[in-house]
Amino acid sequence: MVFMFVIGLSIEEPALNRTATQPTLVAAKVWASLYPSLKRKCGVFREKLSIQTTVAIRRLGVTVTRGLCRFAWILAHALLPLMWVRPTSRIDMRRFILLTLIALSMRSFATEQIPELFVINGQEYEINSYPLEALYGYEEIILMLDNNMRCSANWRGYRGVWELVDKELTLNSLVNGACDANAPSVNPEYFFGEKSFPVKFVWFSGKIEVRTSERIPISKINSESGKQAHGEKYQATVYVFVSGELISNSEEEIEHWWY
Incomplete structure (x- = not known):
């Protein structure tokens, strides 16, 4: 379920005039915050991660949250491989359980404008x-x-x-x-x-x-x-x-x- 959430966010945003809900972005922010070591692999984030949900990008005719493109890139290219990594410690196991619960308790959906x-x-x-x-x-x-x-x-x-x-x-x-x-x-x-x-x-x-x-x-x-x-x-x-x-x-x- 976690990775269905990851794939769904990365595919549906930001093309095709779609929007994302705040719970989706909160979950994405949790992914990034729990694995700060990803910054060494992905580079320094140029924009602060955000969960604002009403900022419209007029040129694309789409309501997209600031930082959403960055979320999708991080999740699709950096976090998806984690599905093949077996947790090696109790802390890692807690992280995976937490993320799974987040994904199960929130729906990631989009609405065409x-x-x-x-x-x-x-x-x-x-x-x-x-x-x-x-x-x-x-x-x-x-x-x-x-x-x-x-x-x-x-x-x-x-x-x-x-x-x-x-x-x-x-x-x-x-x-x-x-x-x-x-x-x-x-x-x-x-x-x-x-x-x-x-x-x-x-x-x-x-x-x-x-x-x-x-x-x-x-x-x-x-x-x-x-x-x-x-x-x-x-x-x-x-x-x-x-x-x-x-x-x-x-x-x-x-x-x-x-x-």
Whole structure:
């Protein structure tokens, strides 16, 4: 069970828009803390191990905890071989029993995040871009929504439906808490000073990627650390906006890396 937990964490994070629960990270931290000698084998940790659970990485469209990539790397590459090591002392046996109990008492699961929608020529596409945050910060949005309708599949607390209309970015709808099928609509006057949707979203300058191919896992050796890095690549149509106006769109190969 311990190693099912290890494998599950290393495979499911951080790709594919998933999140991890705090108990999972606590268990991972116990693994690392009980075997400090691993630092000599794995190198000094560049970031402090953390169990924060609400820090979002916007570029990946995924809610991932700080230090989670480090946890997965440590568990998958350093601790997994321990399953072949027979405990040689009473202390080692206590450690293995403790870790087994932790794994048995906690469930490691992940939740895919509900994406934003982008409509082009009547066709809906799922996107991992958040244009609303060009106008308000993440914390501001949570305060303005002022509810408890967030869930593990929608940590940002809302879902917007965007559309490209006459080379302009418009917001067709914005719901408060996307986990509910009957989620209430946000008052556009409160957020944008408009009486109704759609709203011309002139506050956004940036890129929106529409993925047009499957994700392909990739890896390479980090030139700085000499360690292997993992990531993904895919084809996408990239739409570039300035003040809500479409400036260009092009087909590109996108790569994301996790070191």
